[in-house]
Amino acid sequence: MNALAKSFAVAALAASVALPLSGGQTHAATPADTLVIANRIDDIVSLDPAEIFEFAGGDLANNVYDTLVTFEPSNLSGGYIPGLAESWTVSADGKTFTFKMRPGVTFHSGNPVTANDAAFSLQRAVLLNKTPSFILTQFGFTADNVKEKIKATDDMTLVIETDKKYAESFVLNCLSATIGSIVDMKLAMEHEAGGDMGYEWLKTHSAGSGAYSLRGWKPNENYVLQVNENYWRGTPAMKRVFMRHIPESATQRLLLEKGDVDVARNLSPDDIAGISGNGEVKVEEDLRGRIMYFSLNQEIPTLAKPKVQEAFKYLVDYEGMANSFLRGQYTVHQAFLPLTYLGELKDKPYKLDVAKAKALLAEAGEADGFEVKIFVRNAQERLEIAQSLQNIWAQAGIKATLEVATGKQTLGVYRARKHEIYLGAWGPDYPDPHTNADTFAHNPDNAFEAKNTGKLAWRNAWDIPAMTKETEAAVQESDRDTRAEMYRKIQKDHQMTSPFVVMLQKIEQTGLRKNISGFYTGSAVSSVYYWTVKK
């Protein structure tokens, strides 16, 4: 910035602030029992846990609602532990799960948490049939049978019957997702309108038993949580949580350094570097579940050639990207399951090798290269990745043009199988390896009419009968180690033969005031926890 412009800006604004401002100064620091967070929360569409499916909404639900099965925030890789269900048993045929409810737990309303609430909540999620409902319906529940298959046999006993045998870990992991949140039946039904089981009301209110209750929500502005003094895992230290929607990284940084917020969750690499010299703040890193990949539409003959696919895997500057413009926000990762998931694969067989890629292209009969379009969302980091790819592909004779559009536009193209190459990110939907295996390595019907738009294998027209069977087998395997090994094998095959080039896994860097401890972002498997925070 040049000196003239700088001094000018100061002069121009001096007039405005020369006006006396009595009082009205900002607080020196946030109160000791209050947590203030700056985050982007404009992805919250609904606060109903049967519908919540985006990050910011998941964060909120994780602190307002409880699930039957949960996690220990300080040991997320330890896997699920009892939540509102104190214990459970699985029948010999592996299809019937019987849960014993934890006694003495109450909702924010004061109503006791019973097996009836649990049955109601899970049935409700299936009946409402919102986007995340597949996490439950994949066990064979339908609107017609769910009241039979999920029911309370008494106040403290919940019985869930799946359509076939699944790995116990798979069922329990799915119940720990947001959609498994247990809703206060009495309160929800008091606000029922037109048979919606309280849906319209719960979109903007809360009815949980979690560490906090919702005190206020202004979309795209803020939300306020109030502590639940009777929380069954102990009263949280933070009595209130203020969440502020601050879209700009630079603004978040300023608020954090100034002490007006305790936590800033969307700091850019520049701002992370910028606060490194400030002794009052710290940066914590955590692996998240999001992976960055690009994929080749198999309906394009050139892109369907195995050698061409292999060539693309050598035409990515994995390390270069992670070490340059992505600076600490992504790590190189080349398998479809995020690190820390059961069955994670750490192998990284590919690195940038233009000569090898050229040889592979020649073998495929594409020595002269070809033209291709990359569909990419107009988000900063994705554009930078796309430009890096574009430059390197040019060295091998592949002339790529970027088709840049908003997220919704590119997704529309992708779901209609109209892309050539799609650069995208994928986050797991629930903390079980099946979530990504199901989308990357499972395609039971490749016909266009099948419209399996939720599966990335289908979106790329990748027909894989054998791998589909392997994926189906893995989700039924009850031995944990065998199951993990099965996913490792599928991923290895996937690495070698798929039209997907997985490049990176997200690392979240959180800026915190020095005095904040116990802030867990939830890593790759869960959402953020506020009740563990202390100052």
Place this chain on the structure above:
Amino acid sequence: MALNTSDIAGRGALSLSPRFLRAVIRTAITVAVTFVGLLFVTFIIGRVMPIDPVLAVVGDKASEEIYQAARKAMGLDQPLYVQFLYYLRDVFQGDLGMSLLTSRPVSEDIARVFPATLELATIATLFGVVFGIPMGVVAAVNQGRWPDQLVRVLGLFGYSMPVFWLGLIGLLVFYGVLGWVGGPGRLDIFYEDMIPSVTGVILIDSLIAGDFEIFSNALSHIILPASVLGYYSIAYISRMTRSFMLEQLSQEYITTARVKGISETQVIWRHALGNVMVPLITVIALSYAQLLEGSVLTETVFAWPGLGFYITTALLSADMNAVLGGTIVVGAVFVGLNLLSDLLYRLVDPRAR
């Protein structure tokens, strides 16, 4: 006493003359046609844009079945003209539909975000008027000399400096380093929801509630974004004032006034500026209207939950009801301010009466 008809006719100025009635009807028709046209164009643009509003609701990962169900629920399976007719009917009943993003009626959302923008734009325009007009006058009187150059350079900066950058620098200096003003947002978060929302304009609501602590907190938050926005307003208004003044100062009546021995101050500030006020009203109204709809970047930098920010967020998320609703409000503001400036014009300018 018998009523004298000519007596009534004699008070013609107050009676509804056919000419005035015609003008009213013409204005009403123009406004109505403008509005339906605005609705039609935005509706069509909204529908032909390669954005899928259904995805905004169900998300990327929804199954085809859920996708189709949502599409039907949103009425998007109907033919376009049917959708438009339904839309017209709803709008004229004051129903702007539900926002997909906030799950609330768009009209409610706008009622919440518009006062924030109104507050910001009004103070910014005040800056523009208070500083811009004198600067323009001084520049015109000193044409070609240093005060003129200074005003023109300041104006040029105002036009060419990115608001984003100016806003961040302002925050850094006056909030970050000096701590003279409040940070991003309309209030410190601890003051949120502490006073009842009557008008939605916090500066007014806090006075109604008699809470001066909140008033001064709100003032400390608004002063910086309003200055940044106001700077653009100053640049625009001073430039226009300067050129209007130059035109007036070369007129014969000014020379006559000077010959008559009227003081220079009177000539400039009363005679010349008086005549300039007429076209300036339109300039100020236009500048105000622009601030009301175009302060998107300022609102983003300062996390100011206003209308510009609302419409942009909605547009990027394919929340078409919110985009259309916001556009209608912006359209209404433009039409309203134009009518208002027209009216003021007539009041101030004797020739237009």
